[in-house]
Amino acid sequence: xxxxxxxxxxxxxxxxxxxxxxxxxxxxxxxxxxxxxxxxxxxxxxxxxxxxxxxxxxxxxxxxxxxxxxxxxxxxxxxxxxxxxxxxxxxxxxxxxxxxxxxxxxxxxxxxxxxxxxxxxxxxxxxxxxxxxxxxxxxxxxxxxxxxxxxxxxxxxxxxxxxxxxxxxxxxx
Amino acid sequence: xxxxxxxxxxxxxxxxxxxxxxxxxxxxxxxxxxxxxxxxxxxxxxxxxxxxxxxxxxxxxxxxxxxxxxxxxxxxxxxxxxxxxxxxxxxxxxxxxxxxxxxxxxxxxxxxxxxxxxxxxxxxxxxxxxxxxxxxxxxxxxxxxxxxxxxxxxxxxxxxxxxxxxxxxxxxx
Numbered sequence: 001x002x003x004x005x006x007x008x009x010x011x012x013x014x015x016x017x018x019x020x021x022x023x024x025x026x027x028x029x030x031x032x033x034x035x036x037x038x039x040x041x042x043x044x045x046x047x048x049x050x051x052x053x054x055x056x057x058x059x060x061x062x063x064x065x066x067x068x069x070x071x072x073x074x075x076x077x078x079x080x081x082x083x084x085x086x087x088x089x090x091x092x093x094x095x096x097x098x099x100x101x102x103x104x105x106x107x108x109x110x111x112x113x114x115x116x117x118x119x120x121x122x123x124x125x126x127x128x129x130x131x132x133x134x135x136x137x138x139x140x141x142x143x144x145x146x147x148x149x150x151x152x153x154x155x156x157x158x159x160x161x162x163x164x165x166x167x168x169x170x171x172x173x
Numbered sequence: 174x175x176x177x178x179x180x181x182x183x184x185x186x187x188x189x190x191x192x193x194x195x196x197x198x199x200x201x202x203x204x205x206x207x208x209x210x211x212x213x214x215x216x217x218x219x220x221x222x223x224x225x226x227x228x229x230x231x232x233x234x235x236x237x238x239x240x241x242x243x244x245x246x247x248x249x250x251x252x253x254x255x256x257x258x259x260x261x262x263x264x265x266x267x268x269x270x271x272x273x274x275x276x277x278x279x280x281x282x283x284x285x286x287x288x289x290x291x292x293x294x295x296x297x298x299x300x301x302x303x304x305x306x307x308x309x310x311x312x313x314x315x316x317x318x319x320x321x322x323x324x325x326x327x328x329x330x331x332x333x334x335x336x337x338x339x340x341x342x343x344x345x346x
């Protein structure tokens with residue numbers, strides 16, 4: 001009986017860990033993106049970081065790319081193509097000056113993530129999305145998917161990254 | 174017996190999940206930072222994202238701040254001060270142009286995380302680090318801690334953020 005009790009403690013403890021790791025921001029019941037049917041994956045905001053980028057020009061954004069466990073494992077192992085089940089989420093925020101940081105450094109040099117602009121999702125399913133390199137795409141603003149016209153631009157934009165399985169973002173160590 | 178078997182399956186399954194979530198980049202046996210004794214926390218590279226920043230001037234860096242479960246929970250609940258056990262890791266990379274992105278957009282506007290510069294760690298322990306607002310600091314380059322002189326600058330630099338418990342970074346939704 002002692003063993004069973006210990007096992008039960010272990011189950012509860014581990015279940016607790018798993019639950020605490022995956023709360024919040026689940027919008028699994030949200031609307032699906034046109035063409036690809038991609039939805040915002042539940043718990044994505046807890047995922048590990050792939051890298052960060054800055055997009056200037058008309059965008060003026062700071063961005064972060066997060067990956068699910070399959071994506072992160074593939075990135076770290078440097079394996080291409082990404083396996084089915086890979087999901088990458090790119091979060092885009094307005095790039096805004098940080099008055100607080102600038103005060104500390106004594107000059108205007110710091111920028112932080114401001115209000116969210118949109119999020120873009122890539123889902124790997126080599127059969128389902130065979131015509132678009134095995135990738136399904138989703139573009140969401142405030143939890144709502146962009147229209148079909150916008151989603152038609154996703155794959156053509158990613159085609160130049162064909163040598164990296166259509167993914168631009170590299171892993172930042 | 175069936176119940177026990179099911180429990181064992183659950184234990185193995187959950188243990189598998191937990192293990193798969195926390196691999197890589199553990200440098201727990203590494204050198205401790207002077208003054209504070211802070212070490213690089215094992216598995217930090219799997220932690221959830223707090224926000225991203227860009228630091229110009231002499232830095233020319235893109236940065237990401239990651240938090241352990243205690244940090245992320247406190248951020249999402251907006252609770253101050255941060256509870257003991259909070260750990261925040263800031264990763265700093267050189268900000269480099271992305272020729273690949275620029276080609277797609279047809280002009281020079283994209284920057285990505287280049288080579289790692291350093292990482293900075295904040296550990297909350299209100300008793301141990303009482304003289305420095307309850308925070309211990311660590312600054313590491315290539316896994317090696319900076320010297321004592323550098324670590325003496327950590328708390329004075331963070332003092333202006335006293336109203337946010339000495340933490341500059343805000344959570345990016």
